[in-house]
Amino acid sequence: MRRSAVLAAVPLALTLALPAAGAPPATVTTDNETPVLYDDDEGGNASGDDPAIWVHPGDSRRSIVVVTAKEGGLRVYDLASRELQSLPATPAPRADGVDGRYNNVDIAYGVRVGGRTADVAVVSDRYNDQLRFFTIDPAGSGAMTPLREVTAPEQEFLFNPDRVAVDDEQTAYGVAVWQPGTGETYAVVTQEGTTTIATARVTPRRDGTVGYTEVEHLDLPDRFPLPGGRTWIPCEEPGVAPQLEGVAVDQRTGVLYATQEDVGLWRIPLPLGPGGPRLIDTVADFGIDDVYDEETEECVPADPAQPGLGGPNLVADAEGVDVYYARGRVGYVIVSSQGDDRFAVYSTQGRNRSLGTFRIAGDGVDDVNGSDGLAVTNRVVGDYREGLLVTHDEPETGPGVDPDRDATSFSYVDWGRIADALGLQVSTAAGNDPRLR
Structure with missing residues (x-):
């Protein structure tokens, strides 16, 4: 079923309660980043994009970070950013399946798979327009092979009617678990x-595989009302609409946060329906x-002197997004502002007021630039006693990186440093995150 959302004709950019333009971002530091990935034949066409943090239920030191590397498949890292496993982007289990391109990843906790309870990494596969599923070994970083694919065969395409349409590549992109x-x-x-x-x-299937059913769609706006009665249509290449990528669900409230790259940050109630976004x-x-x-x-301004009407927190592309669960009803939405190498933080409560922005500087490693996907947890994970943020970094320019190759990596940031910089809560109780109770 497909529904369309209609945006109310209000001067959106002028109704948001935002901090004063030009407020400088806070700076936090990191000294922990994953090995470099190279997007070329020698590097297996591995281009980092999106991370997910799996929290071990009994021994936080065995928690792992799962990341997508597009045509390079998946990588699994421990909390010291050491690579534990590299999984190729194999053909989807379909009669017409082709080698995958893994774009985004999230974690589903407590899924019944083959008669037992398992945690599952859920991955979007762009080249096959479907989801792929990988069970996580309960030993986490202590396992020889932390992930094992369990995707059920012959899953339907998520957005396209047939393989010919899939090959045009308007396919599965961002993913979040609800x-x-x-x-x-x-x-x-x-x-x-x-x-x-x-x-x-x-x-989940009785044979130990995992699939999906009940696919429903919602179309968000591709044009926007402005003050004075004008309508703005974001510029894109021909045949392309202003796409969304980053998505995250506030599991407490069933609210979806989604970034429309050239537009901004959406709040969308689940299940999907018109009138709510x-x-x-x-x-x-x-x-x-x-x-x-x-x-x-490229898109270029028709009038270079024309001022933008947007807020001061995000510079296109708006990309990765995730939710930090603090005490009570308090929570934070973190968004990567890829265009200016910052991260914006919003409250999950009320009108989602802005709480500030920050940058990530390297301490013995390079600064974080051009962040795409990110993930955050409030839980203690290993030496990260106040929670952990993991973010994509592109281009990777650290020591020993070949400057003539397309390089990416992921950086780990102690949540306590972000909380101190912006006056946010630290609350590591398991009960804060409904998935981990």
Whole structure:
């Protein structure tokens, strides 16, 4: 089923309660990053994109970080950022399956798989327009092979009618897990090059595989009302709409947070339905009229002097997003502002007011730049006694990196440093995160 969301004709960028423009970001540091990935033949075409943190239920030191490397498959790291496992992007288990391209990843906890309870990494596969599923060994970083694929065969395409349409690559992109109740697990997935979001029910099979059913769609706006009665259409290459990628679900409230890269941050109630989405912040150049230059394949301002109407927190692309669970009803939405190498933080309560921005500086490693995906947990994980943020870094420019190759990595940041810098809570209780109770 497909639904469309209609945006109310209000001057969005002027109604947000945001800090004063130009407020400097805080700076936090990290000294822990994963080995470099190279996006070339020699490096296995591995381009880092999105991380997920799996928290071990009994021994936090055995927690792991799972990341996507696109055509390079998946990587699994321990809390010291050592690589534990490299999984290739194998063909999907379909009669017409091709080698995968793993874009985003999230964790589903407590899924019944083959008669036992397991935690599952849920991965979006762009080249097959479907979800892939990997059970996590309960030993975590102590396992010889922490992940094992259990994707059921012949899963339907999430957004396309057939393989010919899939090959045009407007396919599964961002992914987040939503677990609203015991025995209920859904994946929320965005579509590359469109404004469409899908939900799919995760359905374990008796044979130990995992698939999905009940796919539903919601189309978000691709044009926006402005003050004075104008309508703004974000500039994209021909045939492409202003896409969404980063998605995260507040498991306490069933609210989806989604980043529309050239537009801003959305708040969307689940399950999907019309009338509920609300745009809670906009990128700085929201409302600027651009034109597509076919020669450079870039969008350029029609009037370089035209001011943007967006807020001060996000510079396109708005990318990764996740939720930190603090005490009571307090929580934080963290968003990567890829265009200016910052991260924005918002409250999960009320009107999602802005709580500030920060940068990540390297201490013996390079600074974090151009962040795409990110993940955060409030739980103690190993030496991260106040929680952990993991974020993509591109380009990776640290010591020993070949400057002539496309290099990416992931950096680990102590949540306590972010909390100190912005005056946020630290609360590591398991009960804060409904998935880990």
